[in-house]
Structure formats: structure tokens, C-alpha cells
Amino acid sequence: MSIDIKPAEYESMDINVNIGNMLFSIFVDSTFFSSDDDFRFPSHNHGAYEIYFIEKGCGELQIDGKSIPLSDGDCCLISPNVFHAQKDIPSNRIYKYCMQFTYQIIKKNSSAVLIPEIQNIERLLSNNIFIHWQDKNNMLGLIKTIHDEIASKQIGYYAIVQSYFMQILINTIRAISENTHIDYEINKKSIDQSRTIILEEFIYHNYMHNVYISDLAGQLGVCVRQVDRLMRKYYNISFKEKLLETRVDIAKDMLINTQETIGHIAEKVGYSLSSNFSCIFKKKVGITPEEFRLKARKADSCPHFAEQFPDAPDK
Numbered sequence: 001m002s003i004d005i006k007p008a009e010y011e012s013m014d015i016n017v018n019i020g021n022m023l024f025s026i027f028v029d030s031t032f033f034s035s036d037d038d039f040r041f042p043s044h045n046h047g048a049y050e051i052y053f054i055e056k057g058c059g060e061l062q063i064d065g066k067s068i069p070l071s072d073g074d075c076c077l078i079s080p081n082v083f084h085a086q087k088d089i090p091s092n093r094i095y096k097y098c099m100q101f102t103y104q105i106i107k108k109n110s111s112a113v114l115i116p117e118i119q120n121i122e123r124l125l126s127n128n129i130f131i132h133w134q135d136k137n138n139m140l141g142l143i144k145t146i147h148d149e150i151a152s153k154q155i156g157y158y159a160i161v162q163s164y165f166m167q168i169l170i171n172t173i174r175a176i177s178e179n180t181h182i183d184y185e186i187n188k189k190s191i192d193q194s195r196t197i198i199l200e201e202f203i204y205h206n207y208m209h210n211v212y213i214s215d216l217a218g219q220l221g222v223c224v225r226q227v228d229r230l231m232r233k234y235y236n237i238s239f240k241e242k243l244l245e246t247r248v249d250i251a252k253d254m255l256i257n258t259q260e261t262i263g264h265i266a267e268k269v270g271y272s273l274s275s276n277f278s279c280i281f282k283k284k285v286g287i288t289p290e291e292f293r294l295k296a297r298k299a300d301s302c303p304h305f306a307e308q309f310p311d312a313p314d315k
Contacts, residue, residue: 013026015161016162017165017169019117019121019170020117021106021107022104022118022122023103026100026101032097032099032143033147035055035096043084043085045082046078046080046100047081047102048080048100048101049077049079050099051077051078051098051168052070052078052096053096053097053098053139054070054075054094054096057071057088057093057095058088059087059094060086061084061085063129063130064084064129074134076131076132077172079129097140124177125176139168139171195222196230198220199216199227202216203243207247207270208270213228213239213240227239244284247271248284248285250269251266256293256296262289262290265289278290
């Protein structure tokens, strides 16, 4: 398989992937985009790590004084500066994809929680001249997905390409590690982030009642000023505005998807007087609840309204 990509395109690709504070630089050439690229070097080495992904065929890899048999679905990782050569069986030559990478440790973006993992990855890469394994993680599928993303160039394709290269790297490192267990936990949410979950649940469960910022402050165990700071940091509005926004959004949904009266909807979103509800709704939405419902019934984008509201006026 091959995709239509010009040499100048892949030669200029600057693809970088971070795992913790390890920065991996990915290098690809024509052999990454076409498995039937039949260009063969004699015994040679590279200044980077090289990975083979065998699509089909049989042969052997001569490396470090050994001959390693290669066949369908095999993968190989070869360390920098290690001489190697591929020998094919003429009647069943090898079709493969190749990529290279280097890595460096960077100070920025470091995460203390990943230090044990990074140390193990460095050790695994530095201690292995060569490793050979059978692909159990659909690496060829990941490569072909990268091809599709680069060819289509849809929005966000570079981020998608990075994520698939990261999977290839991690699958490779796991193949080297022989199920090495790394004992660490993912970073915990900050206290503020945890509080926002409580905040949202409080509003969702209490929007129909007369509740105040002091009630939420008591549940969070902080002062009113702290709650106001959280509201403005994460939502850029006050507690009162957030409560009102939630009530109006839920009322909109009920106006569209139920046949409840305006008075019943007003009660269900926390207003004892429908006149107060209508006044606030119009101030936020620009039209009254009745006008909103009628407009929704007529909306071409919501044909199911004709079934829900059979008495709706003709369009």
C-alpha cells in the first residue's frame, strides 16, 4: 500500500511527541508511506532508533552477529549506531514500513508523577541493542490511519497524527519492557477543580429551590467570597447568574419537549409566580416562554414537534 505524498512533504515533517518530560522526535521517509518501497541498503546503521513493521513476506535481519527470522506481523526495534542488514527470500520478499526516532529529556512540562516511568523508559531504550516481537496491537492499522490523516488534512489532523505516533512508541516500549509494572498514580485534581464538581452538582440538584451562595459555601466548607472567586474563575459569572442560567436552560428544554403549562414549568424551575418566571425568561432569551414554545413548534429543524404538539398552528 502507498499514499500519494511528495518527498518534499514527508522530508519536512517535524513530528514531536511528549511522554512526560521526554520529547520524542519522529523521522519518516518514503519507507513509512509505502510498504513496497524496494530500496535496500547493505549493512548500515543510523543515528536514531529505527522500527520495522513487517506487513508481509519472509526473510531475516542480520544484526549483532545474529540472523533473526522475519515474517508477517513482526516488529523490530534497532538502536542507534547498530549495524544491520535485511535479507529477503526472493520468492516472498518482505514488505515493511519503517520509522525512526530520537528523544531528549526536557526540563519544562516535567511531571513528578511520571519520574519512575521516564526513568524506566530511558533504561529500557539504552539497554536494548535490538528487540523483535510479534505485533499484537495493530501497529499496521495505526500506521495506515496516520496515512489517512496526513492525506486528508482535516482540522486537527496533526494532533491525531501525534496521538497515533505516541501509541506506536508506547506499544514499542511495552514490547521492550516485558510487562514491567510502574507503580505510580495519576495526579489528583486540585482542590478548586474538585470543588467545581460539587458546585455543579449543587446547582443541578437545587435549581428548583430557593438557594443562596451561602448554602453552597457551607457545603463546600469555605467562605462566600471563596465561592464567588471559584464561580468567576471557572464560569466567568456569579452564583446568582449561574443559577438563573441553569433555570432558563432547563425551562427551554421543557418548553420544547413537554406539554407542561407555563405555570407548571415556572414552578419546576423555582418560581412560585409564573409572571416572575416569564419576566426573567424574556430578559434572558429576548422573547416570552409562550413565544419561545410557538417558535420552536414551527422550527423546520425540529419536525417532531408536529407530533408532540398536534394543535400547533400551520407553517
